[in-house]
Amino acid sequence: AQTVTQSQPEMSVQEAETVTLSCTYDTSESDYYLFWYKQPPSRQMILVIRQEAYKQQNATENRFSVNFQKAAKSFSLKISDSQLGDAAMYFCAYRTSFGSNYKLTFGKGTLLTVNP
């Protein structure tokens, strides 16, 4: 079974600075998808960014980018020019490409605080 590990329970960053959240995963599969979701105090789960494992190019979405290292099974999220609205719990998630259950396997999350 796949596992996802987020080794940083909490992180903090100054407004306008850059922060990187870590995620590692364990899988024997070669094709899969990785996601970062954001959960603000409203508890809504919001997709931040996604990455297909077969793509070598790292995904970017405005101020959010990932560093996908397939061989190392690492998928870190970089937030540039941090804003107060970025404060939230961030979850890394894995989804298989195989079978009929497209279950997301989540890490335990990293709570990001943004200081003004």
Next chain:
Amino acid sequence: EAQVTQNPRYLITVTGKKLTVTCSQNMNHEYMSWYRQDPGLGLRQIYYSMNVEVTDKGDVPEGYKVSRKEKRNFPLILESPSPNQTSLYFCASSLGRGLASGGETQYFGPGTRLLVL
């Protein structure tokens, strides 16, 4: 607006009183799933559905039932709720096939906070 809706958003109930949490999506998604989120345990899958009349158990299905009679709806049923089912519940959906770029992305409803006394 493309969205996943859940009702109710908040619910307080007593042990043994049957309840249903509804989930509906307007994106014509084939795949739908229920998760529960608990402190220290993260999000865990309860049930999922690949299409109408096709459902199967996830990781923590005990005490729950689901049905998929229509493509857009995927209700979660607690026949006899117990205090250990107090949790935050999320419904999610995706195209399922993943053939189109982004089709594998799961979109979440706003969550239902359930307290069983």
